[in-house]
Amino acid sequence: MTQQKPPPRQRPKRGVSMADVARLAGVSSQTVSRVSTGHPGVVGSTREQVLAAMKQLGYRPNSAARALKRGEFRTIGVTLFTLATTGNSRTVEAIASHAAEEGYAITLIPVASPTQDGLLGAFTRLGELAVDGVIVIMEVHLLDAVTVTLPPGAQVVVVDSDAGDRYTVVDTDQADGARQAVRHLLDLGHRTVWHLTGPAGSFASQRRADAWRAILTEAGRPVPEVRHGDWSAESGYHAGLELAADPECTAVFAANDQMALGLLRAFHERGRRVPDDVSVVGFDDIPDAASFIPPLTTVHQDFAAVGRLCVQAVLRQIRHQTTEPGTTLVPTRLVVRASTAPPRP
Amino acid sequence: MTQQKPPPRQRPKRGVSMADVARLAGVSSQTVSRVSTGHPGVVGSTREQVLAAMKQLGYRPNSAARALKRGEFRTIGVTLFTLATTGNSRTVEAIASHAAEEGYAITLIPVASPTQDGLLGAFTRLGELAVDGVIVIMEVHLLDAVTVTLPPGAQVVVVDSDAGDRYTVVDTDQADGARQAVRHLLDLGHRTVWHLTGPAGSFASQRRADAWRAILTEAGRPVPEVRHGDWSAESGYHAGLELAADPECTAVFAANDQMALGLLRAFHERGRRVPDDVSVVGFDDIPDAASFIPPLTTVHQDFAAVGRLCVQAVLRQIRHQTTEPGTTLVPTRLVVRASTAPPRP
DNA sequence: CCGCGTAATGTTTGCGTAAACATTGCCGGC
DNA sequence: GCCGGCAATGTTTACGCAAACATTACGCGG
Secondary structure, eight states: OOSSOSSOOOOOSSOOOHHHHHHHHTSOHHHHHHHHHTOSOOOHHHHHHHHHHHHHHTOOOOHHHHHHHHTOOOEEEEEESOSOSHHHHHHHHHHHHHHHHTTOEEEEEEOSOSSHHHHHHHHHHHHHSOOSEEEEESOTHHHHTTGGGSOTTOEEEEESOOOTTTSEEEEEOHHHHHHHHHHHHHHTTOSOOEEEEOOTTOHHHHHHHHHHHHHHHHTTOOOOOOEEOOSSHHHHHHHHHHHHTOTTOOEEEESSHHHHHHHHHHHHHTTOOTTTTOEEEEEEOOGGGGGSSSOOEEEEOOHHHHHHHHHHHHHHHHHHTOOOOEEEEEOOEEEOOSSOOOOOO | OOSSOSSOOOOOSSOOOHHHHHHHHTSOHHHHHHHHHTOSOOOHHHHHHHHHHHHHHTOOOOHHHHHHHHTOOOEEEEEESOSOSHHHHHHHHHHHHHHHHTTOEEEEEEOSOSSHHHHHHHHHHHHHSOOSEEEEESOTHHHHTTGGGSOTTOEEEEESOOOTTTSEEEEEOHHHHHHHHHHHHHHTTOSOOEEEEOOTTOHHHHHHHHHHHHHHHHTTOOOOOOEEOOSSHHHHHHHHHHHHTOTTOOEEEESSHHHHHHHHHHHHHTTOOTTTTOEEEEEEOOGGGGGSSSOOEEEEOOHHHHHHHHHHHHHHHHHHTOOOOEEEEEOOEEEOOSSOOOOOO
16 A cells, blocks of 8 residues: 555665755745644645655654754653552553643653662753653652752652642542541441551552551541551562461551452461451552452552643643642542451451 | 752753853863763863853753754654553563663653554654654554654564564563463373463464464364453453363463463352362463462563563664564563462372 | 735744864974 | 974854744735
């Protein structure tokens, strides 16, 4: 259907420029520019000619020149530690889709490690990067020390942080999610609820733990000692082994689904039946959660919404060249499956 | 320590350019350029002055101008359907890290849907994108119809495809992985092995299924009818319900870990014990697999290596402006856990 | 039928950088 | 002591695009 075979295209050492198109179409390069950018004031017949010439030569605007001229790159940078967590990868995916719809590309800036060095490296690179705005998916305090290296004028939106007083923050409503989880367990009749938290550096983890503690205190229930995990199923498993040994423990709220998975295995191995002997609630609602044994009751996060709101916020800021501190919370929803039940009398 | 507070930076409507630095340092802008690019021929004292001026003004090279001048963007595009699968997100992460080390940024190009329309949209965007090369993580035949829109001169490397005759292909050694899985089950004494495959469009899925069939045939074993899944645990669950009803079925090889998870749940619900009654092997070795009930025997993929090799390949091609057809396979390794055992006599 | 207004198109210019070429100044060999 | 040569630095130019300004041409009212 088309005239050339796919791969063995020889690069014409220098690309096709507007001048080439203009020459072929017999117009000035400015007219080509007008057609290319969709500006008005080009009569139909001329436009046709130009489009034909573009097609024939395989013209493609040079985005570097365009960016240089316009002073904007139409690109958003996304910084994060890892794509390995469901939350991050799903959020990034949503960001990428919505940015694409708006005509923006996204550039990934992975930070090797949460150390000062890793951060510095990443932000030095970032500083030289061609981005109009940045979405930071991490505790932003880590950023403070290195902010000076952000590209001049680049706007920042943050996920997983409490810096709503200084940045635009978009996040899942962690506290409400945790509240729903704990309330659900208490409503089922459990005396209290144990908690398995995420790594210390995560704001989401901390927020979930705070909310858990608050509800229990509010309800006048004893607050068991918190267990510390690192988001991994493995860490959930280890915590579960300990918890399984405590006959008092009839309900556990894990700060994410993967740790809940580890919990389920530990309880299974120790002969504590879920949900008969122990109830387990997770957080995230990863697709797999419905296939755990038993299917996991968990707090659903709307990562797509988080991504969409992030993009909208950065774009707004880029367009107005303003910073809009404030926090937008995305609601959560408890999904009740088979891992929770009333305690045995 | 630094002189300014993080967020409320007013964008100096026009950035600091080499000319500004040159003026302050009392040199020509070309000398600034030389310092900035690390070229030789600038004497120590001059260099110091320039660096000081840069620092004072907060100079940052304008990457658009640089790209325009040099004719390269130092950016690699990555096309994929979704980040939701472990394989994709892990591969992308590895790609991003290695590219960063080489001074290249990564631009994500998500393709909404595997339809002609979705592809066209993505590649039209891609065509205008500022990239020197592209890594395509999908069956590349989908690409053929639209290849003409790739940026001129951009080099392509492909994952999950058999187009090694036309493109550089980097992939996990799917066939060998499947072979190890099936061999393991046969060696344990199972008469034959059932297979749960991934979606039809995936080359990886197809390759695993082909290898499975080949080994069985080679060993003179009956080849059970293949079950079709879509990578999701849910689809594994449905397949599992059917398989559980067949008392002949004592060993299943699932094309990925998530479907294996669904299998485990189905067998559990139907009272078929794993591994006593049925053995299950997965593929991927996602971190959670070790915490399934029971811990899953699976084929470990080295996504980091895939990502690294992709980056090396594109960079090589970008630098030499050549296409190097050929396939590089990354070895796999069977990780034996608790979901496999000899069949009951 | 002249002149003015407006729509269509052309020309000039500059964005920030870095290659290519030009200039300066200093050192050493004869 | 003069000049060749080279190292350090300066000047010019072009990369491709698009805004700003300039020009053409055509139509219509007076």
